[in-house]
Amino acid sequence: MVAKTKAKPAAKKAQRSLHQTAVDQFHRAADLVGLPEPHRSILSHPKNEVIVNFPVQLDDGRWEVFRGFRIQHNNIIGPYKGGLRFHPDVDLDEVKALAAWMTFKCALAGIPFGGAKGGVTINPRDYSDSEMERIVRRFTHALGANIGPEHDIPAPDVGTNAMMMDWIMDTYTNLSGPGSRQTVKGVVTGKSLACGGSLGRNAATGQGVLYSLRHWCGEVGERLDSLSISVQGFGNVGAHFSRLAYKDGCTIKVVGDHTGTIRNDDGIDIEELGPWVADNGGVDGFPGARAVDAEELFSTDVDVFVPAALENQITLERARTMTCRLIVEAANGPTTPEAEELLTEQGVAIVPDILANAGGVIVSYFEWLQNKSSSYWSEEEVDRRLRTLVWDAHDAVVVTKKSLNCTRREAAYAVALERLADVYDRRGIFP
Numbered sequence: 001m002v003a004k005t006k007a008k009p010a011a012k013k014a015q016r017s018l019h020q021t022a023v024d025q026f027h028r029a030a031d032l033v034g035l036p037e038p039h040r041s042i043l044s045h046p047k048n049e050v051i052v053n054f055p056v057q058l059d060d061g062r063w064e065v066f067r068g069f070r071i072q073h074n075n076i077i078g079p080y081k082g083g084l085r086f087h088p089d090v091d092l093d094e095v096k097a098l099a100a101w102m103t104f105k106c107a108l109a110g111i112p113f114g115g116a117k118g119g120v121t122i123n124p125r126d127y128s129d130s131e132m133e134r135i136v137r138r139f140t141h142a143l144g145a146n147i148g149p150e151h152d153i154p155a156p157d158v159g160t161n162a163m164m165m166d167w168i169m170d171t172y173t174n175l176s177g178p179g180s181r182q183t184v185k186g187v188v189t190g191k192s193l194a195c196g197g198s199l200g201r202n203a204a205t206g207q208g209v210l211y212s213l214r215h216w217c218g219e220v221g222e223r224l225d226s227l228s229i230s231v232q233g234f235g236n237v238g239a240h241f242s243r244l245a246y247k248d249g250c251t252i253k254v255v256g257d258h259t260g261t262i263r264n265d266d267g268i269d270i271e272e273l274g275p276w277v278a279d280n281g282g283v284d285g286f287p288g289a290r291a292v293d294a295e296e297l298f299s300t301d302v303d304v305f306v307p308a309a310l311e312n313q314i315t316l317e318r319a320r321t322m323t324c325r326l327i328v329e330a331a332n333g334p335t336t337p338e339a340e341e342l343l344t345e346q347g348v349a350i351v352p353d354i355l356a357n358a359g360g361v362i363v364s365y366f367e368w369l370q371n372k373s374s375s376y377w378s379e380e381e382v383d384r385r386l387r388t389l390v391w392d393a394h395d396a397v398v399v400t401k402k403s404l405n406c407t408r409r410e411a412a413y414a415v416a417l418e419r420l421a422d423v424y425d426r427r428g429i430f431p
């Protein structure tokens with residue numbers, strides 16, 4: 001058996017441990033709310049760490065063994081819930097951090113889910129569609145009973161999409177037997193509409209980011225349509241956020257992705273950029289803007305910066321060049337702790353990831369509810385309920401921020417931790 005040459009090993013990450021960042025954030029908030037033991041120890045560790053190595057035959061007949069992860073952080077409030085990431089940098093440390101953030105995100109959003117995350121160390125762009133289908137199906141098989149509609153429910157994240165969720169659902173359904181074909185659809189969310197997905201799920205995270213921005217505008221007395229914005233990432237989250245913000249009158253000055261960075265100070269026409277990216281695989285070469293150095297994404301003078309790509313993007317060095325007044329963290333973990341300290345000192349407001357990007361998991365919850373009842377909601381209904389939950393979470397954070405005199409991130413954690421601690425206190429800890 002010969003290893004395929006195009007399969008790249010995971011890139012060595014130069015940054016600090018993402019899981020350490022997540023644990024540090026947790027402990028800071030735990031100190032603030034006086035979280036007692038054993039809640040503190042329980043919530044600073046994942047409950048289960050599943051690692052699978054699984055073989056898949058490639059189109060040229062060779063075999064490759066892939067490594068996949070599923071980290072189940074906590075399920076005291078409800079089934080484990082969180083996305084699946086397919087990216088060359090996926091490793092245990094990253095997935096552990098992302099899983100912990102899901103626990104706090106769901107508690108903050110007030111939805112009955114716990115936290116989990118998974119992924120495969122792979123660059124999906126290196127594989128054909130039929131190879132990807134076999135990889136996704138075999139990964140689902142390898143996870144086996146570790147996932148389930150009442151146990152652990154994956155969803156899309158970086159490098160995964162609705163088609164892959166359909167394959168997971170179909171594989172799981174076939175493994176479950178004919179008697180439960182209809183009842184296990186909710187094993188995964190973010191499916192296509194034809195396979196039991198929810199209207200509004202595709203755009204939900206971007207929509208939630210925009211509702212977050214609107215809430216901040218209301219809080220500080222700004223007009224949404226007066227804001228200039230830079231966006232990093234033009235995938236599911238970045239593209240939907242940009243489209244919706246553009247429609248509401250915002251000026252999107254700079255957009256960057258893995259292919260390049262483009263700038264137009266009069267505003268990039270997002271209606272034209274969307275089809276361009278779909279046809280060309282990235283923003284590079286878009287005729288309605290000029291190509292600029294990647295660092296201009298951070299240093300360009302805008303009101304709002306929206307990171308919607310990967311973690312650890314806003315470093316201390318980059319933070320020193322930033323002049324925005326607000327960062328809305330559409331991505332998970334985009335700001336390093338050192339950068340956050342500097343930005344906070346400079347008066348830059350940060351809407352933290354567990355609050356800003358909760359729209360995706362909120363509509364995943366709606367999809368799961370619709371699958372359970374086999375009755376489906378209109379897009380208006382989904383959006384109305386989404387806005388209510390996002391705004392309720394923001395209201396709770398604003399109140400806590402004032403009462404604890406802390407940052408928005410600390411307040412978001414504090415709200416989540418108090419809700420989790422309340423459940424532990426009432427249920428007790430087995431045995």
Ligand code: NAD
Binds near residue numbers: 156308331
């Ligand atoms: P995606 O794969 O659809 O898009 C990722 C984007 O990031 C792409 O445009 C890619 O070009 C860009 N990118 C990758 N590397 C980059 C680099 N080095 N510099 C600049 N851009 C780069 O992923 P997504 O689903 O849009 O997720 C983006 C972020 O949002 C992630 O942090 C994810 O965890 C978070 N998130 C996603 C969801 C969801 O529903 N998809 C929900 C909550 C949070």
